[in-house]
Structures are given as structure tokens and as C-alpha cells.
Amino acid sequence: MSARDYVEVSKPRIVVVLVITAVTSLLAASRFDSTPDVAWDVTAWQLGFLTLSGALASMGASALNHYYDRDIDKMMERTAKRPIPAGRLTPKNVLAYGIGVSVLSVIIAWFTLNPVATGMIALGIFFYVVIYTAWLKRSNASNIVIGGFAGSAASMAGWATATGSIDLLGFMVGWLVFMWTPPHFWCLAIRAREEYASARVPMLPVLIGNQKTASYILLNTAILLPYSVAIAFFGPGWLYTVIAACSGLLMLAYHYKLTKNPTPEFAWKAYKVTAPYLVVIFVALALDALFYYPIFS
Template sequence: MTDATMIDRDDEAQFGDYFALLKPRVMSLVVFTAFVGLMVAPVQVHPMIGFCAVLFIAVGAGASGALNMWWDADIDAVMNRTRKRPIPAGKVTPQEALGLGLGLSGLAVVMLALSTNLVAGALLAFTIFFYAVIYSMWLKRSTPHNIVIGGAAGAFPPMIGWVAATGSVSLEAVLMFTLIFMWTPPHFWALALFLKKDYNNAGVPMLTVTHGRRVTRAHILAYTVILAPLAVWLGFTQIGGPVYLTVAVLANAWFVKGAVDIFRRDETMAEGDSYKTEKAFFQFSLLYLFLHFLALLADAALRGFGVI
């Protein structure tokens, strides 16, 4: 965690600076997967309740982002891809980020519980705690398995959406969670392959730093091979269908091929083309989740129209 004295506020903070604390790009994925979890659940909810559920899940995700930026400001200041974030850039103080994160956390949890059910509110509270405390404060700086265990925080939103509609957890909710949970390590490890220097400078024990790129490549392949059948399995549940199965088979075939290509490379090859293969895998991984959850939504729409 950074000290307040490192902040030199030459400019007044704007609304956009505070909004950036909420990690809007991450929040967009949270909102989408939570929305899909809500919409594919076998229980219909009133549109206003559904809107409130997605809204407060989004607020909770933003709160987690603000708390993460508060704690990680010292790391963000030395990493090229994060040094322009509001705190290290001197736009927002750590105390402001902490206050915003705590305030939004309380608002999101209470309002989600009131608008849907207590189980959903409790699950959102645990998710915020998991990301801010277990991952950010503990795992991220202490173990190369930080992103493996910490990935659970990003995997909860569709489950929260499902629970907001049904009040309980089912196999479908667990598989949606597992899809994101198993996707997270290869997604971030691909990034770490071409940003190893950043993580090393920041003292973050990513797998590339502690065990090297060769081991990281093997881990990407192993997790991707395990992920593929789990992703396809979701298509055979009550929320799956022909659209999802088609997308899952094609997307995971490409994902596995990409992981194999990464595994076969050495550092001479990677540095020779500026990690082109690793960057392509990372870019597709951003599309990977969107395609799977969009396909679930498409099958839900087809069921609604009586097509399947």
C-alpha cells in the first residue's frame, strides 16, 4: 500500500478520475456475465428487480476495483501499464480511493440484499472481501498461485446473478463460475509472458517471475486443456443449447491450439517476433468469455421463443 505522501496533486480530480478507480473495463465484463447468469436462470424476475441486481453487482465490482487500486498504488506506480492510474498519477489520494471503495461496498451489498435476497447480498459481500483482502492484500504479493486462487473473485458474478434470481446455487451456476475460474490463469499468464519485466520490477511473484517463462507456458497449456471440456460440459446442462455448443467447441479448439503454440515456443522465438503468438492468445482470451456467455444468452432467447 502506498503512503499518502507519494501523491503530489497538481491537478484537481475530475469525475473521470474517480470513475477510473472502479476499473470500468473489468466492470463491463462483470456486468455482462452477471446479467447472463440472471437471464439464463430458470426463474423469471421482474425487470426492475433484474435491473437493480445487475446495477448493484456492478457497483460492488467497482468498489472492489477502488479498494484494489488503494492497496496496490505502490505496485501500480512502477508498472508501465498501470502507472497512469488515478492514484500513482496524483489525481486521487489513497484515502479518497479507500473511502469510495468502502462506501460503495456497503451500498452495493445492502441494496442487492434488499432488492433480491440475502444469499445474493452475502455472496456479493464475500466476493468483494475475497478480491480486496484475500487476493489483493495477501495472495498477490505472497504466492505465484495468486491469480489461480484469486481468480475466484472474477468468477462469482454469474453465480451472483443466478442466485439473485433463484435464491440458491445449482450445477449451472457452478459451471459458469468454473468457466471463468479456469480461464483466468491462462489469460493472465499469457499477459505475464510479455510483461515479465513489469511484474519483476513491481515485486509481484507472478509465475513468470518465480518459475520462468518455460514453466508458465506449460501451465497455460495444462489449464487450457482442463478448461476446454469443462466449457463444453456447460452446453449439456439446462442452460446450454446448439448455439453454445457450437461456440464452445470452436472457441476451445482455437484456445487449445493457441496454448499448444505458446508451449512450443522458446524465448528466442518469442523475443524475435515481440511475443506475437502470446499477444494473439491474450487478445483472443478477452473475446473467449464474451463469446461463451453471449452464446448462453442466445440459447436462452431461443428457448424463450420456443425454438429449442
């Protein structure tokens, strides 16, 4: 048992991605939200405590995911060396850590942010741990589709931190995470199809095969691309729009190639292209808010 093992069950890469979506959404809301008297009313207090509570929420939820999935993790080569199946941490300790950190995140948010932001942080934890991990992951091929809302909650928490509410644009920005999640994880699922099958996890490629899954990935991305660009009609300017279009087209090209070559090897390449998309587009949104040049004036 070491601090490094607790870092691993916290899934630091996911923590970084979700904190970036939350903070950039906060910055975007300060420019584009329709609520009166919000413009650029961002404080270091908001940024700091949103980052802290958001990071703790992600860490706690991830630890609880490790706890619940400990039985199937030991069946898959990709996850067999995680701290619980490898015997470096006990399930009891990970459970206590996950609950403690999750509760702490909500308490910090309650006393430092606002009720809507706190509610979104709590809802994100609930969706990831209960709806996705404990319910859908092992029972339904739509697991990652519905479970994607857990990521959307981080963005909406950031938006609500700035405004105290979530308007249409805030919802649309949060929905970017929801729409990106399925193609991202389905690419990974194609690569790890045999492992998911052996663990009896009903990921889409296990149920319908790689070819049909690749078609669903392409369809999803074909919807995500115009959706991401259409957000410009509600406030964001040229910088966001150009980056959203270019990054979306790159992802679409790889997902089209995946339909022609739905192998685990190419799915891994598509996964590595899909992975940074979310950070790129949210950073673009924040930069657009900072260096705003409108399309529609």
C-alpha cells in the same frame, strides 16, 4: 482530480465483463435451473438491481485494489500513470470511494435481490480485495488461480438472483470464470514479466519462466475446453455448445502456439484472443436460453 480519474480506478472494462456474466447467468438460470417454478420468472426489477449492485461491487473492489497496490503501481511502467501514482487522486479519497461504493452495492443487493445473491456479491468483493489483492498477489504464485473466484461470484450472484439458490449447473457456470482467469492473466504476466519482477510480485512467469508458464496455460485451457462443452449435459443446447467448442478451440490453438513461441509479443496476441472468450461464452449461454434447441431431449 476529475470524474474521469474515478472512472479509471473503477476499472470499467472489468465492470462490463462482470455485469455481463451476472446478467447472462440470470437469464440462463431462468431456463436451466433445476429449482421448480423458476422458468422465465425474470423481472426488470431483478435485471436492473442486479446490474446496479454488481456494477457498484466491481467498481468499489477495483478502487480498493488501486488503493492497496499504489506502491507497486508506481514501480511498473504499465501502471505508473494510474490516478494514485500519478498524483491525480489521493489514496485517502480512493479508499473512501472504494469502501463507500462497495458498502452501497451490498446494501442495494440486500434490499432488492435475495440473501444468497447478496452473499455472493459481498463474497466477490471480499475475495478480490482481501484474498487476492491484500494476501495472495504479493505472496504466492497461485494468486490469480485462487483469486479467480471473485469473478465466479458475479456469475453465481446472477444465478441466485433468479432462483434464490445455486444448484450444480449454477456452480458449474460460475466455475467457467474461475477456470478462464489463470490463462488470461498469465498471458498478460508473460508480457509484463520484467515489470512484475522489478515490483517483486510473484506472478508465475517471474518464478518459473515464460516457457513453463505457457505450458501451464495450455494445460489449463485443455481442461477448460471439455469442461465448457460438458455443461451441455446439464441443460444448455446446441447454440451454446457449438460456440463454446469453437471459441475454446481457437483459444487452445493460440495457447499451443504460445508454448512454441513464449515471447512477450506473442503472449500479448494470445491475451487478446483469450480476453473476449468469457463474454462470448456467457452471451452464448444466454442466447441459448432464449432460443433453446436441446441436444438431449
